[in-house]
Amino acid sequence: MDKNCEPIARLIGCFMSLPGVGYKTAQRYAYSVLKLDKTDCSNFAKAIVDVKDKVKFCKICGNFTENDVCDICKNRQSDIICVVKEPKDIIALEKVKNTKWVYHVLQGCISPLEGKGPDDIRIKELLDRINNGNVKEVILATNPDVEGEATAIYISRLLKPLGIKTTRLAQGISMGSDLEYADEVTLTKAIESRTEI
Amino acid sequence: MDKNCEPIARLIGCFMSLPGVGYKTAQRYAYSVLKLDKTDCSNFAKAIVDVKDKVKFCKICGNFTENDVCDICKNRQSDIICVVKEPKDIIALEKVKNTKWVYHVLQGCISPLEGKGPDDIRIKELLDRINNGNVKEVILATNPDVEGEATAIYISRLLKPLGIKTTRLAQGISMGSDLEYADEVTLTKAIESRTEI
Numbered sequence: 001m002d003k004n005c006e007p008i009a010r011l012i013g014c015f016m017s018l019p020g021v022g023y024k025t026a027q028r029y030a031y032s033v034l035k036l037d038k039t040d041c042s043n044f045a046k047a048i049v050d051v052k053d054k055v056k057f058c059k060i061c062g063n064f065t066e067n068d069v070c071d072i073c074k075n076r077q078s079d080i081i082c083v084v085k086e087p088k089d090i091i092a093l094e095k096v097k098n099t100k101w102v103y104h105v106l107q108g109c110i111s112p113l114e115g116k117g118p119d120d121i122r123i124k125e126l127l128d129r130i131n132n133g134n135v136k137e138v139i140l141a142t143n144p145d146v147e148g149e150a151t152a153i154y155i156s157r158l159l160k161p162l163g164i165k166t167t168r169l170a171q172g173i174s175m176g177s178d179l180e181y182a183d184e185v186t187l188t189k190a191i192e193s194r195t196e197i
Numbered sequence: 198m199d200k201n202c203e204p205i206a207r208l209i210g211c212f213m214s215l216p217g218v219g220y221k222t223a224q225r226y227a228y229s230v231l232k233l234d235k236t237d238c239s240n241f242a243k244a245i246v247d248v249k250d251k252v253k254f255c256k257i258c259g260n261f262t263e264n265d266v267c268d269i270c271k272n273r274q275s276d277i278i279c280v281v282k283e284p285k286d287i288i289a290l291e292k293v294k295n296t297k298w299v300y301h302v303l304q305g306c307i308s309p310l311e312g313k314g315p316d317d318i319r320i321k322e323l324l325d326r327i328n329n330g331n332v333k334e335v336i337l338a339t340n341p342d343v344e345g346e347a348t349a350i351y352i353s354r355l356l357k358p359l360g361i362k363t364t365r366l367a368q369g370i371s372m373g374s375d376l377e378y379a380d381e382v383t384l385t386k387a388i389e390s391r392t393e394i
Contacts, residue, residue, distance in 0.1 A: 008252060010244045040214065047210075048208060048230055048238055051238075052235055
């Protein structure tokens with residue numbers, strides 16, 4: 001079936017394990033690797049090995065880091081914890097100017113369909129942080145989908161008895177979007193949470 | 198600027214060297230590599246190194262191969278040579294059923310804009326093959342673009358004095374396409390080369 005020679009076919013197989021990459025794209029990538037010079041090639045290979053060897057989870061928040069504690073936890077003191085699903089959500093939220101919070105990565109969301117319950121994500125570690133430290137507010141920044149909402153509601157119910165302010169990212173229409181194409185749920189949320197100007 | 202830790206940022210940079218991959222896609226790939234298990238990761242890295250170390254050009258046709266001579270040249274005897282720009286064109290042409298030809302890879306096309314003349318691509322090697330062997334027909338299967346056409350015309354003029362049948366892939370409308378959206382040049386070619394049914 002595969003007319004490519006073995007090393008190329010093997011590399012195509014590897015590229016196909018990346019998200020959204022099919023055979024044609026993987027083949028295109030493999031041929032472009034063949035055009036790289038030898039140093040770039042070994043650097044690429046080294047980068048793949050290094051990312052697996054060197055990147056660990058931050059002991060405190062669960063973010064990716066090379067050290068025991070990530071740069072954010074090391075350099076930022078805050079009594080606000082922003083709870084996210086995955087490390088990549090931190091990258092997105094760090095685009096906000098003057099971020100004054102620290103993070104807590106759940107490493108997933110409650111999802112009965114995937115067989116993931118509250119004990120399978122890092123909720124216990126969050127409660128430990130809250131019990132040990134001086135936390136004033138918890139921002140629940142899970143995705144606005146079914147799993148994210150369920151997880152946010154679950155955590156907010158756990159935190160209520162502790163008397164900690166629990167907030168959720170505002171929902172509404174996105175900047176630059178078009179009302180015409182906004183869905184019903186988003187518009188309902190936007191109307192409900194309308195603000196005075 | 199980059200909020201990712203060093204090994205991840207480095208891997209993102211590597212992925213960005215692939216064609217059509219921007220920062221966001223590269224980051225998505227890098228995070229998915231982090232989710233691979235250790236064996237898959239080292240296999241991936243090994244595949245990248247191997248492809249550069251093990252893949253050579255076939256001594257006869259210039260196709261990619263692990264050995265001195267590629268599988269096609271080794272297993273197929275033919276007096277028809279199909280001339281293509283790059284090894285990946287062979288993969289495409291091998292989809293044709295009952296391929297009875299062998300290949301010759303030019304490793305590029307004549308392109309004054311890129312400073313590539315007839316001496317920079319493997320035309321001399323093609324002439325050597327024709328002079329040494331029993332070649333009846335040369336199929337010029339370069340791309341139907343300016344560089345490909347120019348290269349095909351150049352080679353056909355070299356071959357004419359040698360008395361070798363020189364053919365070009367037929368041009369016309371693609372299967373499944375829509376006349377409405379066919380461009381002028383394609384339609385003109387399709388009319389010119391119309392066939393009796």
